[in-house]
Amino acid sequence: MSRGRAIEILLVEDNPGDIRLTQEALKENKVINNLHVVMDGVAAMKFLRRIDGCQDAVRPDLIILDLNLPKKDGREVLAEIKTDETLRTIPVVVLTTSDAEMDIVKSYDLHANCYIKKPLNLDRFIEVVKIVENFWLSIVELPSSPR
Amino acid sequence: MKPTRSSSTVSNRPVVRIAVWLMLLIPAFAATLFPQFFWENIRFQNGYLHCVMETAMAMISMILGLVLIQRSSIVPDDLSLGMVGSGFFVKSFFALFHAAFAGSGYGVVYHSLATLCGSVGIALVWIRVTEFRSLRNCHRVEIFLAVASLVMAGIIWFMVTPETAVCIAVDGPALFRGVSFISGLLYLCGSVWFIRDFLSSRRRNDVSFIAVCLISAFACLIFPFTDMWSAEWWYLSLLRLAAFGVLLSSVLRGFKQMLIRQRQVEHELLSLVKFPNRNPNPVLRVSVDGEVLYANRASREILPYLCKQENRVTLPDSFGLSFEDLLASGAVVRKELVQGEMAYALDLAPIEDEQVVNIYALDISDKHRAFLDLQRSNRDLEQFAYISSHDLQEPLRMVSNYVQLIERRYKDRLDQDANEFIAFAVDGVRRMSELIEGLLQFSRVQTQGHPLETVDCNRLLETVFRDISVRIHECNAAITVDTLPTVRADRVQLSRIFQNLISNAMKFCDHPPPKIRVSGTELEDHWEFAVADNGIGIDPEYAHKIFGLFKRLHGREKYSGTGIGLAVCKRIIERHGGEIWVESREGGGSVFRFTIHKGGHDEQGSGN
Numbered sequence: 001m002s003r004g005r006a007i008e009i010l011l012v013e014d015n016p017g018d019i020r021l022t023q024e025a026l027k028e029n030k031v032i033n034n035l036h037v038v039m040d041g042v043a044a045m046k047f048l049r050r051i052d053g054c055q056d057a058v059r060p061d062l063i064i065l066d067l068n069l070p071k072k073d074g075r076e077v078l079a080e081i082k083t084d085e086t087l088r089t090i091p092v093v094v095l096t097t098s099d100a101e102m103d104i105v106k107s108y109d110l111h112a113n114c115y116i117k118k119p120l121n122l123d124r125f126i127e128v129v130k131i132v133e134n135f136w137l138s139i140v141e142l143p144s145s146p147r
Numbered sequence: 148m149k150p151t152r153s154s155s156t157v158s159n160r161p162v163v164r165i166a167v168w169l170m171l172l173i174p175a176f177a178a179t180l181f182p183q184f185f186w187e188n189i190r191f192q193n194g195y196l197h198c199v200m201e202t203a204m205a206m207i208s209m210i211l212g213l214v215l216i217q218r219s220s221i222v223p224d225d226l227s228l229g230m231v232g233s234g235f236f237v238k239s240f241f242a243l244f245h246a247a248f249a250g251s252g253y254g255v256v257y258h259s260l261a262t263l264c265g266s267v268g269i270a271l272v273w274i275r276v277t278e279f280r281s282l283r284n285c286h287r288v289e290i291f292l293a294v295a296s297l298v299m300a301g302i303i304w305f306m307v308t309p310e311t312a313v314c315i316a317v318d319g320p321a322l323f324r325g326v327s328f329i330s331g332l333l334y335l336c337g338s339v340w341f342i343r344d345f346l347s348s349r350r351r352n353d354v355s356f357i358a359v360c361l362i363s364a365f366a367c368l369i370f371p372f373t374d375m376w377s378a379e380w381w382y383l384s385l386l387r388l389a390a391f392g393v394l395l396s397s398v399l400r401g402f403k404q405m406l407i408r409q410r411q412v413e414h415e416l417l418s419l420v421k422f423p424n425r426n427p428n429p430v431l432r433v434s435v436d437g438e439v440l441y442a443n444r445a446s447r448e449i450l451p452y453l454c455k456q457e458n459r460v461t462l463p464d465s466f467g468l469s470f471e472d473l474l475a476s477g478a479v480v481r482k483e484l485v486q487g488e489m490a491y492a493l494d495l496a497p498i499e500d501e502q503v504v505n506i507y508a509l510d511i512s513d514k515h516r517a518f519l520d521l522q523r524s525n526r527d528l529e530q531f532a533y534i535s536s537h538d539l540q541e542p543l544r545m546v547s548n549y550v551q552l553i554e555r556r557y558k559d560r561l562d563q564d565a566n567e568f569i570a571f572a573v574d575g576v577r578r579m580s581e582l583i584e585g586l587l588q589f590s591r592v593q594t595q596g597h598p599l600e601t602v603d604c605n606r607l608l609e610t611v612f613r614d615i616s617v618r619i620h621e622c623n624a625a626i627t628v629d630t631l632p633t634v635r636a637d638r639v640q641l642s643r644i645f646q647n648l649i650s651n652a653m654k655f656c657d658h659p660p661p662k663i664r665v666s667g668t669e670l671e672d673h674w675e676f677a678v679a680d681n682g683i684g685i686d687p688e689y690a691h692k693i694f695g696l697f698k699r700l701h702g703r704e705k706y707s708g709t710g711i712g713l714a715v716c717k718r719i720i721e722r723h724g725g726e727i728w729v730e731s732r733e734g735g736g737s738v739f740r741f742t743i744h745k746g747g748h749d750e751q752g753s754g755n
């Protein structure tokens with residue numbers, strides 16, 4: 001699948017350390033991407049709905065979502081995205097520290113596209129980010145135009 | 148109960164009684180034996196006094212008879228009361244006629260009839276009239292006796308004309324003497340019955356009746372030998388009075404006893420009524436439509452929760468039943484009434500024949516609070532486990548990732564030492580993470596266990612082998628499994644025990660290939676499993692230590708691991724009501740044995 005533009009990724013993550021890591025991991029990847037970062041659930045929804053100062057926001061091709069967020073947590077954000085007709089086609093990758101069974105079950109119940117535990121090992125982390133990006137943005141066929 | 152009480156009153160103040168009897172009887176006997184000293188020359192002359200006396204005695208007799216009959220209906224096991232009462236009642240009729248016609252021929256006839264009827268009534272106690280019982284219960288005996296008496300009086304009225312009456316009075320003394328004598332014999336018969344009855348049952352009444360019978364018999368028997376219509380009637384009337392006195396005292400004593408018993412019963416009833424009221428637990432009695440018929444003092448605190456309307460109990464919807472259902476089923480049902488921190492166990496006991504439901508409540512608020520505390524603490528523990536898994540891991544990950552990022556980015560600029568330090572830091576973080584993970588697993592044995600189910604251990608082991616097949620293949624382990632039982636257990640946790648023990652057996656092996664044997668035997672209350680290996684074994688001195696949390700017997704360089712596996716196994720087995728231990732010697736292989744309770748014993752109660 002070839003897109004004639006940079007890939008837009010929305011990272012919803014409150015931990016600056018993880019944001020930086022993700023940025024570093026994406027830097028090593030060959031795919032040209034624009035990473036947009038929001039640090040809480042409310043900001044994520046504003047970005048996606050292009051309201052309250054986010055009128056210029058682009059529609060992301062992929063959302064990387066942490067579950068534990070301030071204000072509105074990742075589960076609520078996930079639920080809102082997946083019940084919104086215009087947003088639900090965007091793949092959502094849940095990337096979080098928790099491997100609690102209830103978090104995994106809950107995320108898939110809310111139609112997360114995949115659930116990944118953040119690896120402890122840096123090499124693994126970088127590999128995971130690469131795989132996610134490649135899988136969702138190069139391998140998988142997604143609807144081309146936003147509805 | 149009753150005979151003992153009666154016999155105890157027999158001996159009540161005996162001296163007084165004997166004195167009264169002697170004072171009555173000695174003059175009476177003296178008068179009989181030596182009449183000439185008492186009333187030799189007094190002839191029958193005072194007709195009015197005679198009439199008054201006879202009327203009074205007839206009245207007394209009638210009242211006594213009726214009282215006895217009434218008493219007999221409330222003392223159903225004493226038939227003799229009814230018979231004696233009937234005798235006196237009938238006798239009183241004729242005695243009245245006798246009084247009315249005193250001095251004429253009729254009077255004499257009625258006198259004889261009265262004597263005869265009284266004695267017949269008493270002698271009838273010999274007849275075991277069980278069918279009288281049912282008759283008596285509806286007062287037909289009295290009606291029958293009254294009608295019979297009236298009919299007999301009528302017959303005599305028509306048959307005995309004034310002429311014949313005069314003839315009888317003049318010519319018939321022999322007949323009256325005979326009737327009187329027969330009556331005396333009948334009274335004696337009656338007395339024999341009462342003596343027999345007294346000997347067998349020790350009834351206090353019998354003594355009175357014996358006295359009445361003997362006095363009456365005595366009077367009747369001596370009558371024929373007296374100058375009948377002379378002054379001895381005084382004396383005979385005296386005897387009859389004595390007999391009535393005895394009977395009266397007997398009747399009065401009966402009433403007294405009845406009153407005493409009634410007071411006792413009232414007292415008992417009263418204390419019975421107070422009994423539930425003094426119960427510190429609520430006791431209620433409600434009708435089928437929920438109306439409160441009784442509520443003890445303690446139920447005040449529970450009534451507001453049960454009553455939506457004033458004085459009417461409405462069972463909570465959560466009970467899923469109504470008073471009608473309860474009464475229809477007839478079985479006692481236990482329900483719990485919970486209102487915030489307050490909790491009561493209610494036993495709802497339907498009483499079908501009264502169409503009421505008794506409610507016995509027990510305050511279990513303490514238990515309920517403990518239960519809530521447990522729930523809270525379980526929730527806290529789950530929360531803690533979640534925090535451990537997420538919030539503690541996150542900073543660790545930061546340390547690990549960024550140390551590694553330094554290594555990655557600046558590898559060329561760092562010397563050998565720096566790289567080594569980085570390796571130590573990363574390894575420390577990894578181990579810390581493993582420890583957290585281990586603790587988490589340890590805590591989840593309780594909080595995230597599944598309910599116990601029936602598990603075929605042979606199948607279970609197949610899945611265990613599939614999970615660790617890579618490792619089995621790597622170390623070329625030879626594992627034999629005997630036929631294993633089917634048990635009640637948490638499938639996931641049981642497979643974890645086997646996986647842990649088999650992995651350990653493969654890990655702690657100096658001379659590959661590892662040989663492992665899994666077997667199971669049946670004990671009385673438990674199943675016992677054994678996992679035997681040919682590994683390095685354990686010094687018995689440390690054998691008990693290996694099940695402790697984070698306990699390790701070997702250096703990390705030689706055998707990896709956190710020391711949490713066996714602690715988790717032990718905790719799982721404890722949840723299953725069993726034990727785990729090891730039989731081993733250093734260098735001689737080990738046998739890990741564990742038991743689990745057959746009945747599906749779940750120490751944590753439920754699987755949540």
